[in-house]
Amino acid sequence: MIEVCCGSFEDAMMASECGAKRVELNSALSLGGLTPSLGSLIMIKQYSDIEIVSMVRARAGGFCYTNYQYEQMLENLKLLLAYGTDGVSFGFLNEDRTIDKQRCQEFLENVKNEGCKATFHRAFDCTRNPYEAIETLIDLGFDRLLTSGQEATAEEGIHLLADLQKKYGNQIEIIAGSGVNENNAEKIMKQTGIKQLHSTCRGWGVDATGMGERVSFQVSDEDGDRYRSVSVDRIKKFVEIFG
Template sequence: MKRTLEVCTASIASVDEAVKGGAERIELCSALELDGLTPSAGLAKYVHTTYPNLRIHALIRPRSGNFVYSPAELQVMLSDIEILRPIVHGIVSGALLPDGSIDRQSTTQLVNAAGSLPFTFHRAFDVCHAPRESLETLIELGCTRVLTSGQQPTAEQGSQLLSELVTQSGGRIIILPGGGVNASNAVSILNTTGAIEIHGSARNGSSETDSHEVAKLLESINA
């Protein structure tokens, strides 16, 4: 089975490098220094037009900080999905309640707004309480994937929980390990956890994605 790499990109330069390296799917965002925010519609449209065969999953996150959103912030997120939906292939988002549990109501609205597009619950999962129960909630709400480091600083460190989540998922939702992923550890993470997809920014000591790092990642996971 072919393993899938999703490359996190936050600029035209990074998208160009990702494609040059052979990436077929990206997470498109902005402001990686803030752990990623919603990309502009202009950026998404440019990427969609320039690379029609590239699968674009857009991050919907209106601000930095926690993942507890006000009604006004949720409306902004829903509007962003409405704007981006015709030009992307997936939505990456999510919301929590102040107690650290999944915000069912807000996440349901986000999933519904995505329509037929696959929905990835992002790394808010890494700060949620009761990850196993939360995974069942995300399955119930219709999420396609969950992007997670296994509630540790890196996916390599979180491989034990990631493995447990892959087993628990039973094919009902895709576990997408992310966090500190590179060509030297990607295969180990996939083999240890049983995941078939992996997420990384493929940077080489800079703020931009590097095509050589992308190529090395792809070669390593599909060797």
């Protein structure tokens, strides 16, 4: 299965129309993905039956949140569940980069009470000991783990991914993500045994109104008039790979 990382209602509809079966719904993909708007979730549910995994993340940066940030995330979680998300992706770490069991447990109780799936996201890739971390996640009751094998890309982390899948793949669904594309997908699956991949299927939209005479609202100088979206062609290629 391909899980398409989407930043908007429009992205998710494009993924659905191309035949994808699951999306991870975010906002602010340029910041690594933050909690999506309720409007985007509601609209996707209205126009598509695609499975939606909603990100819950208050800010960019690390995963050890202040009490205010955590309370905001907990409230967002409850709203996303109330409006029909199929799953939730989140992650909490302690200052020493171990799993924050208490906060994860509170989130999991809310998710499981609604019969939804829980994914621990790539905060896992910042943990000090991946084997201790994955065993903690299994004990807590997570359904899925999204990871690059603690490397910048899943292709670079292929050896750890393969070992985690071999040792724990029958206890938790492992999703390989980061730098996954239509050209390396089959290699990653073959060498790791992992059957679920996560990809941005990155494409670009264009809006030339972000530059004034003396001001700029462009995402970056490098991107210019472009903003992040998904690529229909890349999604279709993934769908073909998975048959």
